[in-house]
Amino acid sequence: MTTPAIQLSGVSKEFATSSGTTLALDHIDLEIPSGAFVSLLGPSGCGKSTLLRVIGDLIPPTAGTVAVAGMSAREARRTRQYGMAFQAPGLMDWRTVRRNIELPLQVQGVPRAERRARADEMLELVRLTAFADHRPRQLSGGMQQRVAIARALAMQPRVLLMDEPLGALDEMNREHMQRELLRIWRATGTTIVFVTHSVPEATFLSTEVVVMSPRPGRIAERIAIDLPFPRTDDTRVAPEFYAAESRVRSALHAVLDPYESVTS
Amino acid sequence: MTAHLVTRPRDASPSRTAATAPSRRRAAGAFAPLRSLAIAAALLVAAGLVWEGYKALGRAFGDVIPGLNVPFPIATTDAAMPHIAQIVSALASPASVAGGGTLLSYYLVETSVTLRESLYGMLIGAVIGALLAMLLREIPLLGKATLPWLIVSQTIPLVALAPIIVVWIGSAGLPSWIAVTVIAAYLSFFPVTLNTLTGLNAADPLHVEFLRSISASRWRVLVHVRIPTALPSFFTGLRLAATAAVIGAIVGELSAGTGAGIGRAILTAAYYYSLAPANLYAAILVASLAGIVFVQIIVLVEWLTLRKRSS
Numbered sequence: 001m002t003t004p005a006i007q008l009s010g011v012s013k014e015f016a017t018s019s020g021t022t023l024a025l026d027h028i029d030l031e032i033p034s035g036a037f038v039s040l041l042g043p044s045g046c047g048k049s050t051l052l053r054v055i056g057d058l059i060p061p062t063a064g065t066v067a068v069a070g071m072s073a074r075e076a077r078r079t080r081q082y083g084m085a086f087q088a089p090g091l092m093d094w095r096t097v098r099r100n101i102e103l104p105l106q107v108q109g110v111p112r113a114e115r116r117a118r119a120d121e122m123l124e125l126v127r128l129t130a131f132a133d134h135r136p137r138q139l140s141g142g143m144q145q146r147v148a149i150a151r152a153l154a155m156q157p158r159v160l161l162m163d164e165p166l167g168a169l170d171e172m173n174r175e176h177m178q179r180e181l182l183r184i185w186r187a188t189g190t191t192i193v194f195v196t197h198s199v200p201e202a203t204f205l206s207t208e209v210v211v212m213s214p215r216p217g218r219i220a221e222r223i224a225i226d227l228p229f230p231r232t233d234d235t236r237v238a239p240e241f242y243a244a245e246s247r248v249r250s251a252l253h254a255v256l257d258p259y260e261s262v263t264s
Numbered sequence: 265m266t267a268h269l270v271t272r273p274r275d276a277s278p279s280r281t282a283a284t285a286p287s288r289r290r291a292a293g294a295f296a297p298l299r300s301l302a303i304a305a306a307l308l309v310a311a312g313l314v315w316e317g318y319k320a321l322g323r324a325f326g327d328v329i330p331g332l333n334v335p336f337p338i339a340t341t342d343a344a345m346p347h348i349a350q351i352v353s354a355l356a357s358p359a360s361v362a363g364g365g366t367l368l369s370y371y372l373v374e375t376s377v378t379l380r381e382s383l384y385g386m387l388i389g390a391v392i393g394a395l396l397a398m399l400l401r402e403i404p405l406l407g408k409a410t411l412p413w414l415i416v417s418q419t420i421p422l423v424a425l426a427p428i429i430v431v432w433i434g435s436a437g438l439p440s441w442i443a444v445t446v447i448a449a450y451l452s453f454f455p456v457t458l459n460t461l462t463g464l465n466a467a468d469p470l471h472v473e474f475l476r477s478i479s480a481s482r483w484r485v486l487v488h489v490r491i492p493t494a495l496p497s498f499f500t501g502l503r504l505a506a507t508a509a510v511i512g513a514i515v516g517e518l519s520a521g522t523g524a525g526i527g528r529a530i531l532t533a534a535y536y537y538s539l540a541p542a543n544l545y546a547a548i549l550v551a552s553l554a555g556i557v558f559v560q561i562i563v564l565v566e567w568l569t570l571r572k573r574s575s
Binding site for chain 1: 468470471473474475476477478479480484488489492495572573
């Protein structure tokens, strides 16, 4: 935990809209230690997805700097430090599951044999070896999401950026995937930034929850979650979990104005 | 948050059911050449029945709608509408040209010449069309500037353009079938360009964003996302191109002064129409059936290429 994996200083993002400019992010300062699992939590419109995309250099900040492993975000993306997974798996139906996972390696110019070996390794990690030669659409939503995570991990990225990757799953699959994700995180040692709007999910997964407030997007509170690892289904019913979850929940409620907490 | 008091088995993913379903779906979505063929044959028979039925009605009422004193829109004399049997027997009768075979074999030989011109024209058109679509897509300014001119190029009447192409190719010292091929290519590239361009632009933003996140070049995005996305649209364009190529080749032959080709044979049959009306219909029948087979071959190639994708 020497140099932070991600360091944001004074990051702001303005969007031009029909009614002038909207401040999506307002002077965000955030330091994420290497190997951490940090969740960005907040109501819709708080800029958590925007913040994730700024970290990943998919959208440029209006002001401020982003440093990833001592590099600029641009440099980090150029040198392929990121793995990304989004709410929809976004797999390619013209490729088999294995070839989907190979895609980032192919772009990187990794030789065929090595590519295949690495993809098989990733398939094992997400426990989908038996489905290597299937087409994505032949898989269930949860399995597709695991393929997307395997694809994000294929280049062995230093930072994994995930935008509500489990949002579309049903409760059963979601909890299963949460356990899988923790297992993968612990196996790879990757730093994960995870966007979610679910309090229990953020609590269960994270080493730290960053609660954000909307309009403009700001960091409202940072809550360290010191539940021990490995976390299992027993963790979810432990009194310590309730305590941590309650802290996160009350922080979230504090950022919602009364109207919004009724309607959303 | 309610507590989950019931512990669930660790791997409770619904993987088994999800994985077995597609094999069934694939069978249902299989290419059914026999069924298509049966439908096509049924339609052909139906068209024959309508033809003969109309002709029989016309003969029975002297080409006048009874009670109205309004004439039939098309006369049903043997000169205007020969019986199907007459058309078929014309095909079986010996051709007047040298060689001694039947009219059918003569027309088939001529058609094969035309289809070869069409095929070459279509392939050239497909390659040019696809490359042009990629250029227009990757250089937006070029796209904006060029697309209106491409549309103009297709509004020039073919009958005006064909002789010009024939003269150009002829003065270059090339055989006239090349001129016909060029005309077929000229008609083919446009639907390919337009459809491929639509496909290239229809790439899933998620795919593009993922490739950006791993710092993939535009070339990589084109190869790994845009081209695979555009493939079905490309084939839609290719099907239209196949039709256009056959029409282009037939019309091209009329201007090209080639001694061969079904277009030329149609022109000859039209010239001697008053002597042997069935011959023209026979030629049209052979040309149409050949055109259908030609387009169906493209459909087959399309199916072979894309079958793995849509389960």
